[in-house]
Amino acid sequence: MQQRQLGPFQVSAIGLGCMNICHAYGAPVSEQQAERVLLAALDAGVTHFDTAALYGFGASExxxxxxxxxxxxxxxxxxxxxxxxxPNADGVKVRVIDGRPDTIKATCEASLKRLQTDVIDLYYLHRWDKQVPIEESVGALGDLVRAGKIRSVGLSEVSAHTLRKAHAEHPIAALQTEYSLWTRNPEIAVLQACRELGVSFVAFSPVARGFL
Structure with missing residues (x-):
């Protein structure tokens, strides 16, 4: 399989996003189906697996x-x-954006346990919490690098301006944003900023969430 550079890593040009095994589009697959998908991707030469604490509220990890x-x-x-x-007042889990340093570090510890690993290679700030300066959130991620919990820092769905501010706080290895049949927004400024800073760009949903 063709390879590409992802921050400090060489990975397969096509990675596997692990959201849909438990979250977002239609009913989640069975655990047996999820196992087959994950192992089939690995056997096919996929060497880049992408998940998140949000996906299935931890189920994907x-x-x-x-x-x-x-x-x-x-x-x-x-x-x-x-x-x-x-959990909300009724005990039902709801999606919350929280980029405070303590929350980021606690989330990482929980993810390491679910993922059954000592270190995450690339750890993204899933969304920028605009109540917290980007430098503070990225600073916490830099602390995790120094602690050996993660190997590199990524951002998701941020502007070129925010990327530059974050990169000045700690080197950003990758930026992940939708770049697909439905949206070409990264062409406005983000792709150029990535080129200038040496940040890898990761396009998610490139074939429009299975539309074809």
Missing amino acids: TLVGKYLAKHRTRFTLASKCGMQGV
Whole structure:
């Protein structure tokens, strides 16, 4: 399979987004189906697996950990923080954006346990919490790098201006944004900023969420 550079890592040009095994589009697949998808992707040469604390409120990370942990040396693992499920007054989990440093660090610890690994290769700020300066959130991610919990820092769905501010606080390895049949917004400024800063660009939903 063709390779590409993702921050400090060499990965397959096509990665596997692990959201749909438990979250978002239609009913979640069975655990057996999720296992088959994850292992088939690995056997097909996929070496970039992307999940998040938000997906299934931890379920995606749990499945990735359960079925891929024993193959950990064979792939680059990406996950995300800053957006997760928090119980509301009725005890129902709802999506919350929270980029406070303490929350980011606690989310990382929980993700490491679910993923059954000691370190996450690429850890994204899933969404920028605009109540928290981007430098503070990225500073916390830099602390996680220094602590050996993560190997590199990524951002998701931010502007070129925010990317530059974040990169000045701590080197950003990758920026993930939708770049698909439905949207070409990264062409406005984000792609150029990534080129200038040496940040890898990761396009999600490139074929428009299975529309074709």
